[in-house]
Amino acid sequence: MKGPLRTVVVGDALLPTRLIVEALEELAPRMEIVAALEWGPPDEAAVDEMALRLERDGPEVEEPPPDLQEILREADALVVHYCPVARTLLAGAPGLKLLATCRAGTENLDLAAAAELNVTTVHVVGRTTEAVSDFTIGLLLGEIRNIARAHTRLSQGLWDKTFVNSPYTPELQGRTMGIVGFGEVGRAVARKLGGFDVRLLASDPYADDDAILAAGAQPSSFENLLATSDFVTLHARPTSGAPPLIGEHELSLMKPTAFLINTARAALVDSQALQDALTRRGIAGAALDVHDVEPLGPDHPFLGLDNVTLTPHLASSTIDCMEKSPRLLAADLRRLFKGEVPRTVLETGDLAALAGP
Secondary structure, eight states, rough: OOOEEEEEEEEEEEOOHHHHHHHHHTTTTTEEEEEEESSSSSOOHHHHHHHHHHHHGGGGGGGOOHHHHHHTTOOOOEESSOOOOOOHHHHTTTTTTTTSSSSSSTTTBBHHHHHHOOOEEEEOTTTHHHHHHHHHHHHHHHHHHHHHHHEEEEEEEEOOOOOOTTGEEEEEEEEEEEEEEOOOHHHHHHHHHHHGGGEEEEEEETTTTHHHHHHHHEEEHHHHHHHHHEEEEOOOOOTTTOOSSOOOHHHHHSSSEEOOOOOOEEEGBBBBHHHHHHHHTTSSEEEOOOOOOSSTTOOGGGOSSSSSSOOSSSSTTHHHHHHHHHHHHHHHHHHHTTOOOOOTTEEEOGGGOOOOO
């Protein structure tokens, strides 16, 4: 394509439009920002709730900015964060060649429609890697060493060192950590846990055994990992229409002294089965940053358990995480414009139309 890509940017309260525009301006003259919009209210909590609905139900459940459809009629590229991009929006943009999101998840995009309409679609990989892997290890330590529970008791005026897991409170050294899902975050968890001298197992049907071994872990079947690990941490994505990865059977395979950590997706775990396992001490404990219903209500059954640590979907909430995502996207778009195909391309579309100076 000759000339610049006429680009529309839509940010939100979680990732301001300004940050996306600043990153894309480095790609001039290939990209020309013709419109910069904000999606949703200025309140982060409200946008968070809207984003959760998108992640659960897809791009049709929320409306895009009211002017976006008209603006897209003359646009070549659309770059968003959480803004919903449904089939109707794409169908009304006859010249659109590129759709990009500054996040890894694509629940807010109609990928099938993008493919049918020959629109190249790109997402960001790696923006949450450091934040979520850091948090995973912190959450693990918080649960197995009773850090949050100890603080709560002290705030209540209690000097008490006895907890439900006191008979088997573990150290990390020499224990086995099972990592389910060995993508960006899973590998980062493995790298960071290397300093704790743990034995690492990894289960991921899409990961190459040599890559797992190179990261210091041992490839394992899913069931063997569950049966032999002292700690199990989830870093996979749920499959649409499939049952939860961790249900009653899977929990029954785990040791009674084992702990489950989930900073990935709530849909990976059957919450009722987990509640039952925790209540009857089928496993030692759990630490959860993601939940079936967010925010948790005050009567949620997990809040009454003494062997679970809960956080409010906090793992990726760092200043670095949001600020780096537009830069990561810009780097991949630069490669795309040079004729390369980055691994972040989800739908190839007409790549030749994007290559250029």
